[in-house]
Amino acid sequence: MRGEGSRDPRSEPLRFEATTEWLRAEGEAADVVLSSRVRLARNLATSPFGLKATRADRLSTLDVCRSRLLQSGIAPRVVWLDVHERNATERNLLVERHLISKPFSRGRSVGGAPAGNDPRGLAFSIPDERLAVMVNEEDHLRIQVVHSGLALEAAWSQADAVDDLLEAGLPYAFSPRLGYLTACPTNLGTGLRMSVMLHLPALRLTGELEKVKRAASDMALAVRGYYGEGSEAAGDLFQLSNQTTLGKAERTILHELATEIIPRIIAYERHARNELLTKRRIAIEDQSHRALALLTNARLLATDEAMQHLSMVRLGVMLGVLPGLDQNRVNQLLLLVQPAHLQLAVGRELDQEQRRAARAQLTRARLLN
């Protein structure tokens, strides 16, 4: 599955690599940190924000941003999608690949109901999908860079450079006192959200997860589930990110996260894994093998159920109690069991019951061969 050669993406179905940067789990500390993400919120001074923007305003914002995104050399290869012209399955595919947010896939709510045809777009780099820029989300521009493993520094540098390129041709809304002006005042200032996707199965098993969550909120950090804001943590996956954006320079936020806070959580999870291995080896062997047995024998699998067992299998692989199983295969499955990706793999639309059957079949096939 390659994105190559799709000259006019508008008329062709979306094609993607089987894996994605944010779940590839390669690079530094990838046993705990699956990926690092940097997001910048930017707005045009010349156009009203979402709430007060007419359809004409949004079309013009889309137009101005699209030409800038395609002409400023933000990546060697950039694909542009008019998201409002894509069907629901394709939009879900983009959500599952973390290229767009869930609210963005539904469209701006007008009078309480989401408007699927609300003008909005996405530019992203191919084939790596590290860079994604949403136009007409909550802010006019949401720049996102994702790198595998613990790589906040690299992700920040790339996002910073992309921001410079875009800014050179766009009238950003900026105030010397309040910084980059955003639709919601909570993003004001740097407009920067830095986050890491953490896999913390051992801290959950040892019951120390709540301690980490409390410590994080004491340090003004947010802990969210796999799917972002307000979601449950499927598969022991958590997003940890800075909460405040005003009053701290970008590199200060980066430094605090990358050299102080995250290394401590990594050490904490590794310590818990080691404790499990030395003190409760038989229990952890049992749990990993049970999870694997379930995934290779079940005939019906729900998404969250699959993710929870994949999490235990991943832990087992990492601790060496499930020899002969490839870590990448497990990482890939975390993406492939998601509804839209499942339907892409099968090649047709499926209802929920059919999906559970197809998910079980795909998981079995991937883990046994």
Place this chain on the structure above:
Amino acid sequence: MKCEHCDNEATVHETTIVKGASVERHLCEACASKTGLGVPQPATQGQITGFVLQAGAGLVIQGGARPVTACPRCLMTFAEFKQHGHLGCADCYVAFESQLLPLIERAHEGGEKHVGKIPRQTLDVRGAGLSTQERLDRMQVLQRELEAAVAAEQYELAAKLRDELRRLVEPAHRGGPAVGES
């Protein structure tokens, strides 16, 4: 007080500053909505410019007992902001500054002033728009980052930081070849 247009009680009172003098209008709910007062209606481009010229930062609409301030550009009211949690445009930050600042400070754990990145355009073209204090604050941050970058042998980053520092030292410098360096 009676409505200027009919015999009903006037409930909407508007004050606008025109050429330095304040002009008052008193209308009932029905007449007010007909003339687009009280309930902010999307204005035409001409009207918006008019409001900006006349009323400055905030258009004051006095409805009933409490005066209501609306953003002169997008016509958002503070009540609307409180309902949605989002502002209507960049100018809302000016229109509602005094009401927003305490909220902003609370949301950012005491953070009340931007100390991060400054767009190049601001440095190059509107560089003079930064106050001396803002310039000094940013220079201090950059100086620290520069030292850290050099210590970590991140030379590409150091060069970038030095470049931004230079722009802050010479606000009039508008790109192109550096001139007047001593």
